[in-house]
Structure formats: C-alpha cells, structure tokens
Amino acid sequence: MTTNPAPPAVYLDLDAIEARVLAATPGPWRASIGTIRGVDGVHEQVVTDSSDGFDVVAMTGRMDEHPRSTLDAEFIARSRDDVPAMVAEIKRLRAALAEDEPHHIIEFLPDGWVTLQHPLACRPTLAACPVNELVMELDGSPVPPGRYECEVNDLGDRLLILDRVDVPEATDG
Secondary structure: OOOOOOOOOOOOOHHHHHHHHHHOOOOOEEEEEEEEOOEEEEEEEEEEEEOOEEEEEEEEEEOOOOOOHHHHHHHHHHHHHHHHHHHHHHHHHHHHHHHHOOOEEEEEOOOOOEEEEOOHHHHHHHHHOHHHHHHHOOOOOOOOOEEEEEEEOOOOOOEEEEEEOOOOOOOOO
16 A cells, blocks of 8 residues: 655745735625637636626636536635635734744753754744754753753844753652
C-alpha cells in the first residue's frame, strides 16, 4: 500500500489575497443561467448587479456540455464572500496563536546541541530571523540544559535568555 506524503506547509500571504479581493469586481455575486451575445448556447455564469442590469463576472461552460458548470458557477459566486471571510478568520487565528506563543523558545540539550522554536509571527521570514542568527553564533550553553524563552536585545546584537519554561528534573541528593 502506498501513502501520499503530507503536503508541504504553505504560508498564505493574506495581504496579497486581500489585495486581489479588493481589485475584483465588487459583490454580491450570484450564479445565473443565460445567453451572452456572440456566444453559442446557454451558459452558467456568475453575475453581479449593475446600473444597466447585470455584469458577467465569469462563465463556467455550456449547460449541455459541462455537467458541473452549475456547481462551478455557485462555487465562484460564493467565493466573493467566502474568501474575505476565510482571510479574516485566518488573521484572527494567527493573532490568537501569536498571543499564546510570544517568544522564541531555545532548548539547550545535555549533549551540547541547541534547538530553536520560532513563534508563528516569525515563520514567514525565518531566514532573516535575528534570534536565529545569534543562536548560530553561540559557543556553548550559558545556562543549564532546558527550555528557555529568548529574544534579541534592543540593539539587536545580543541574545537574551529569559525565563525557563520547562521544569528542571529533580536531582538525587
């Protein structure tokens, strides 16, 4: 049995999506059946009301040739409201996650390795993350093994190790 690999994580550029929404024909859009001058047959189309009747936003196909054209037209028409609603929800969820995950988390492992967990707000620009750059310059662990919040100082030239976020293991003694 073969399994499909998980799709790669995709970061959505919500500002670009919003710009496309604002540039598109204003709504509301609705699915409609009709004929268009110069085009043969009856077509499914997406239209919006205008001062002189309606404007065609999209045509999905001739009804007698494309069995899904009605569903396609409905999907396109609803996207005018669905896409802005999804963008707003994603922004709300990202903001909620950012509140729960405000800092970078650095983990100093007993064997000398270091791992860094970035907050969600940092993920679109990981390559330019100043915390990441300073972690790469570390020479040894300045603190006992464990997980700590960390950030860059105001000058951007030093890594600040903040509160420990895990519970140290009890030692015998």
